[in-house]
Amino acid sequence: MKKLAIQAFLVVLACVFWHDSYAQKFGYIDSKFILGQMKEYKQAQSEIAQLSQGWQKEVDAKNKEVDNMEKAYLAEEVLLTDEMKKERLAAISKKREEAREYQRKIFGFEGLYFLKKQELIKPVQDKVFDAVEKVSKAKKIQIMFDKSGELVMIYTDPRHDYTDFVLEELGIGNKDDVIDNKR
Structure with missing residues (x-):
C-alpha cells in the first residue's frame, strides 16, 4: 500500500512538472553506495558494532544470572519452605524485570543504541545531504531521488545518476572514474 501511494505520488508529481515546464531536471543518487565509500561512515558503523556487542554481552550476562537463579531454585525447591519459595520466586522475578528493563534501556526505542547510532551517523548523513x-x-536539478531508499525505480537512465558528482563533492570520488553525465 505504501509503495503504491509513493508511486501514485510520483506519477502525479511527474505530470505536474511535465505540464508546467519541460525544463525540469530530475536526477538520482545511491546514498548506500556513497555512505559505503565514506571513511567516517565506516568508522561510525564499526564503533556502533563494538558498542552493540559489549551491550549485548551485558544483557546476556544478566539473562544468564536469571537462568542460574531459576536452576538453583528448581534444584532446591523440595527443600524450601513456602515462605522461602515465595522469596526466591520474588527475587527471580525482580532480577528478570531488571534484565528486561536494562535491555529496553539499551536496545529499546530511543535507547542508548539508537541514540549512539544517531549521534555517530547523523553528521555523516548531513554531510552527504549538503553535498547533494x-x-x-550546480547541475540545476529540481528533484533528486535516492535509489537506495524505499522509492521504487523501475528504470534509471545512467545520464541522470549523480552519485559520482556527490562523491566528488565529498572529495572521495575515484579520480580515474569517468563521469558520463554530459551536462
Missing part, C-alpha cells in the same frame, strides 16, 4: 544540495544546485 550543492550538486543539485
